[in-house]
Amino acid sequence: MTISPQTKKMLLHTMLRIRMVQEGIESRYLEDEMKTPVHLCVGQEAIAAGVCAALTREDYIASNHRGHGHYLAKGGDLKALVAELHGRVDGCSKGFGGSMHLIDTSVGHMGSSSIVGGCISIGTGLGLAIKMKGTDQVCAVFFGDGAADEGVLYESINFAVLKRLPVIFILENNGWSVCSSVSARQEGRNIFHYAPPDRLFTGLIDGNDALAVYEAATEAVERARKGLGPSFLECLTYRILPHAGCAAQDASGYRDQEEIDAWRSRCPVERLKTDLVEGGILSPEDVAGMEQEVAGEIEEAFVFAKNSPKPDSGDLEKNLFCE
């Protein structure tokens, strides 16, 4: 597959926005202005960027607690993200959701859930809704290896295979569920070969390679649009920062420093930057310019967030609905 220079540049831009806003949140977190737990995705940017670049605005995503990257990559508003972390009315969830409950249906981000595995059934339901409406949309669902321990994944894949739903299950396997390593929880690869390949398109992908993720996601999207049903893409990656909060709050002793350093040296953002510079698509100055522009946008977002009013507690139930 040939990926256009324009798409490559767009992928880098998206990844820089995700990386740099994560760093901005991390460095300010102890100021205690963001009164929400945060689960940062430094190291995992290529997956959000690569998958969402293969989707259109009309397609859906469902996301999890580590969802800032998914939100931005799907077209969510940076200012609304930062305002949400500050619990302000201009936040994407009007200040009532916090970091784990981001939503922007206008760009097809159908919401993130703090319930590990919760997004899997929601995303499958969105796939069913698409099928019933008869549109050519697809739904991508992002979840971690901890969520892949749960029965809901198998039920959802089974249902999606049975009904040929346009759902793309994206496992971001970062090797850890809080302090529990994947090797202590899963015997071998637990997903592959679950269904015959003509019923479930599967792929094991280097999740730190944005181009490889984009390529696999594009194939999965094409299959889904043709009515060929669901895909399961396992993307191998690593979360560089703690499970939650900032580096200063990390639990100690559960990960080896060598493991973290080895993955740091495989940084997905640096990798794409190098590819683009060596491929003559961007000069080092172009990259620096892009970084500067993103840094300015992030500074503005923090100022915007702090100037946004806090929500009125009387509005707590205003945006709830039931049917």
Ligand SMILES: Cc1ncc(C[n+]2csc(CCOP(=O)(O)OP(=O)(O)O)c2C)c(N)n1
């Ligand atoms: C149903 C449920 N069980 C447990 C938790 C507590 N919890 C929050 S995050 C997390 C780990 C999730 O790991 P994984 O799915 O691999 O995602 P990662 O944090 O590595 O991105 C757990 C167990 C929860 N939020 N929901």
